[in-house]
Amino acid sequence: xxxxxxxxxxxxxTTSLENVVNWARTNSMWPMLFGLACxxxxxxxxxxxxxxxxxxxxxxxxxxxRQSDLMIVAGRVSRKMAPVLRQLYxxxxxxxxxxxxxxxAACGGIFNNYAILQGVDEIVPVDIYVAGCxxxxxxxxHGIITLHEKVKTEKLKEWA
Amino acid sequence: MAIDPKLAACIASLQxxxxxxxxxxxxxxxxxxxxxxxxSALTALRDEFGFxxxxxxxxxxxxxxxxxxxxxxxxxxxxAQGWIICLRVPVTTVPPALPTAEKVYPSANWYEREVxxxxxIRFEGHSDLRRIVLPYDWAGxxxxxxxxxxxxxxxxxxxxxxxxxxxxxxxx
Amino acid sequence: MSEIREVSVDELKHLVSDRxxxxxxMLLNMGPQHPSTHGVLRLLLELxxxxxxxxxxxxxxxxxxxxxxxxxxxxxxxxxMTDRLDYLNPPGxxxxxxxxxxxxxxxxxxxxxxxxxVILLELTRLSSHLLWLGTSGLDLAAMSVFLYAMRExxxxxxxxxxxxxxxxxTTYIRPGGVWRDVPPEFDAAVQDFCNIMPARIDEYEAILTxxxxxxxxxxxxxxxxxxxCLRYAISGPILRAAGMAYDLxxxxxxxxxxxxEFTIPTHTDSDIFARYSVRVAEMRQxxxxxxxxxxxxxxxxxxxxxxxxxxxxxxxxxxxxxxLIHHFKLWTEGFHAPKGSVYVATESPRGELGVxxxxxxxxKPYRVHFRTPSFANLQIMPLLTRGHFVADTxxxxxxxxxxxxxxxx
Numbered sequence: 001x002x003x004x005x006x007x008x009x010x011x012x013x014t015t016s017l018e019n020v021v022n023w024a025r026t027n028s029m030w031p032m033l034f035g036l037a038c039x040x041x042x043x044x045x046x047x048x049x050x051x052x053x054x055x056x057x058x059x060x061x062x063x064x065x066r067q068s069d070l071m072i073v074a075g076r077v078s079r080k081m082a083p084v085l086r087q088l089y090x091x092x093x094x095x096x097x098x099x100x101x102x103x104x105a106a107c108g109g110i111f112n113n114y115a116i117l118q119g120v121d122e123i124v125p126v127d128i129y130v131a132g133c134x135x136x137x138x139x140x141x142h143g144i145i146t147l148h149e150k151v152k153t154e155k156l157k158e159w160a
Numbered sequence: 161m162a163i164d165p166k167l168a169a170c171i172a173s174l175q176x177x178x179x180x181x182x183x184x185x186x187x188x189x190x191x192x193x194x195x196x197x198x199x200s201a202l203t204a205l206r207d208e209f210g211f212x213x214x215x216x217x218x219x220x221x222x223x224x225x226x227x228x229x230x231x232x233x234x235x236x237x238x239x240a241q242g243w244i245i246c247l248r249v250p251v252t253t254v255p256p257a258l259p260t261a262e263k264v265y266p267s268a269n270w271y272e273r274e275v276x277x278x279x280x281i282r283f284e285g286h287s288d289l290r291r292i293v294l295p296y297d298w299a300g301x302x303x304x305x306x307x308x309x310x311x312x313x314x315x316x317x318x319x320x321x322x323x324x325x326x327x328x329x330x331x332x
Numbered sequence: 333m334s335e336i337r338e339v340s341v342d343e344l345k346h347l348v349s350d351r352x353x354x355x356x357x358m359l360l361n362m363g364p365q366h367p368s369t370h371g372v373l374r375l376l377l378e379l380x381x382x383x384x385x386x387x388x389x390x391x392x393x394x395x396x397x398x399x400x401x402x403x404x405x406x407x408x409x410x411x412x413m414t415d416r417l418d419y420l421n422p423p424g425x426x427x428x429x430x431x432x433x434x435x436x437x438x439x440x441x442x443x444x445x446x447x448x449x450v451i452l453l454e455l456t457r458l459s460s461h462l463l464w465l466g467t468s469g470l471d472l473a474a475m476s477v478f479l480y481a482m483r484e485x486x487x488x489x490x491x492x493x494x495x496x497x498x499x500x501x502t503t504y505i506r507p508g509g510v511w512r513d514v515p516p517e518f519d520a521a522v523q524d525f526c527n528i529m530p531a532r533i534d535e536y537e538a539i540l541t542x543x544x545x546x547x548x549x550x551x552x553x554x555x556x557x558x559x560x561c562l563r564y565a566i567s568g569p570i571l572r573a574a575g576m577a578y579d580l581x582x583x584x585x586x587x588x589x590x591x592x593e594f595t596i597p598t599h600t601d602s603d604i605f606a607r608y609s610v611r612v613a614e615m616r617q618x619x620x621x622x623x624x625x626x627x628x629x630x631x632x633x634x635x636x637x638x639x640x641x642x643x644x645x646x647x648x649x650x651x652x653x654x655x656l657i658h659h660f661k662l663w664t665e666g667f668h669a670p671k672g673s674v675y676v677a678t679e680s681p682r683g684e685l686g687v688x689x690x691x692x693x694x695x696k697p698y699r700v701h702f703r704t705p706s707f708a709n710l711q712i713m714p715l716l717t718r719g720h721f722v723a724d725t726x727x728x729x730x731x732x733x734x735x736x737x738x739x740x741x
Binding site: 033034035036037038040041042044045048049050061063065075076078079080081084088110111112113114115116133134136 | 364365366367371372392393394395396397398400401412413416419420463466467478479482483485486489499500501736737740
Binding site: 185186188190212213214215216218220221225233235239242244246265266267269270274278287288291292293294295302303307309310311 | 436564565576583584690701740
């Protein structure tokens with residue numbers, strides 16, 4: 001299965017530019033290497049051999065926000081970390097997406113107190129929320145595939 | 161749990177020297193000291209009785225329950241003997257302050273910074289008394305009992321709209 | 333949200349040299365987002381060329397307010413917060429907190445629960461050391477050991493899930509015992525793990541111990557003396573790598589550790605490689621302890637019968653009115669612990685983990701304080717890094733084995 005089967009004898013595929021761009025974006029999404037707390041351990045588990053996130057074109061975790069287009073907020077965000085996280089988000093080039101992994105990043109989780117941001121959506125726009133404390137690696141992978149589905153339906157004119 | 165007779169002798173000699181009150185609970189010995197005595201007591205414990213390991217420095221806030229309001233708690237351990245001893249110092253001054261133990265036990269540096277950060281107890285003579293876990297511009301000391309927990313109401317389907325109005329959200 | 337305020341060098345002038353203020357030495361900010369700081373640690377490095385002159389750690393980017401939040405919950409409900417402190421050692425945190433409650437309220441623990449606790453604790457120690465091995469290998473550019481270590485870690489996660497239903501945050505150890513008895517397939521799974529593990533540890537050693545690239549990055553780097561360790565209250569593998577055989581499991585045994593035969597591995601070099609050797613040797617001892625505990629796992633109840641503090645078993649609730657009342661009271665109002673304060677310490681994979689618990693007689697803890705090993709151990713970063721290259725800083729952070737959730741709380 002590959003593009004060859006669609007080519008036929010003509011060597012041409014007709015599709016819309018939107019489809020091609022979204023297809024490319026979903027299959028080479030580079031997440032930012034950015035672990036905060038417990039969920040980061042499960043994120044590492046998702047990258048390791050048993051779950052192998054590289055099956056979805058994301059084996060390359062970039063340490064620099066300038067080279068990445070997906071931010072996985074893995075863990076609780078404290079008030080001290082919040083400005084840093086927003087700065088990292090601002091440094092990422094567009095188009096960019098955010099996954100709030102785990103309950104703490106999604107809504108504050110069990111830590112309803114002075115130190116923890118009640119959901120990372122207070123400071124960055126979130127595309128996908130993954131529930132769990134921490135979510136299993138399968139949960140994260142499900143979140144990523146859901147994000148892929150979302151990206152596939154994006155319209156180019158919305159980015160313009 | 162019975163107290164080791166050697167430890168009891170050590171406590172007795174400390175009590176004689178500093179005139180401090182002793183309390184025992186569940187086999188743990190607590191000595192109550194005054195702020196003036198604490199540094200000489202720590203030095204004596206380290207040099208004469210072999211308590212070479214400062215386990216912990218923390219504080220307890222007895223707001224509205226007890227006077228004086230704060231007590232600073234030191235835990236010391238003697239590795240060779242396997243003893244642990246607890247020292248408590250009621251902080252009598254307002255604003256609360258104590259002499260620093262950093263010169264006796266260098267590990268007290270960060271512990272005291274933490275107590276300053278979360279309780280607002282100053283340690284006089286400390287080399288680097290900055291906030292340690294909270295942002296530099298934070299107002300208040302959260303572990304004090306009069307500091308609110310900062311609980312935010314949980315969002316459910318019935319009150320979602322109401323809470324969304326107050327939530328700070330980014331302009332993407 | 334507060335704005336980002338830059339801290340001027342003037343505020344830190346007592347921590348950096350005059351050359352840094354005049355601009356001759358470079359000030360480099362490492363973290364809080366950096367792939368090898370193992371979380372959100374920030375280091376301010378003063379550099380002369382590539383040599384570290386001084387290092388100012390800045391923690392608190394994961395400050396969670398756990399101690400404050402626990403004061404607002406009852407004793408049982410506060411326990412879930414302890415898992416998330418040191419997220420590589422959740423049963424150890426549960427245990428320390430439960431031991432403090434048990435000491436405060438004088439609750440007995442049945443022998444079967446003790447043995448199950450020991451098995452889970454040692455499994456957690458193994459999983460924590462495996463993750464440390466993988467990530468600190470990754471920091472020193474040894475990619476493959478990460479994949480091997482995570483492979484075995486998944487086996488431990490599966491056992492944890494089998495007994496508690498959660499992979500990481502188990503909350504399985506409860507005051508007075510454990511949540512419920514282990515499932516029947518537990519013994520076989522742990523035995524299976526004990527059988528394969530020694531050979532797997534040999535595999536990791538084959539990759540790293542004689543690897544000259546690894547040795548060059550680890551030998552003679554980050555040395556600290558025993559005296560300095562004690563002055564700075566360092567415990568755990570760092571202290572043992574400096575040559576002092578101090579382990580709370582031997583010194584002040586809890587959970588029946590005195591019944592098991594194991595040795596305390598030590599080393600004398602006190603560098604990164606010594607810490608690596610100590611941790612790998614500790615993994616072998618952990619397998620030994622698990623095997624012994626599994627061989628003589630006693631039968632019997634897994635939870636204390638002290639109904640004043642411990643909820644009755646689920647099976648009794650349907651048939652006994654008193655049990656229903658006890659259950660309801662314990663989970664709504666909570667239990668009234670005696671007035672007083674206790675300090676309990678256990679050996680976590682990183683060092684001495686202590687809980688200071690003060691009760692005022694109400695169902696909520698008046699003050700909970702965690703004496704966490706990472707917080708104390710991180711304090712020696714300036715001592716360890718002085719005079720080394722920037723690249724070695726990465727290895728040194730890895731060798732301390734910090735968990736920022738543990739340090740910031």
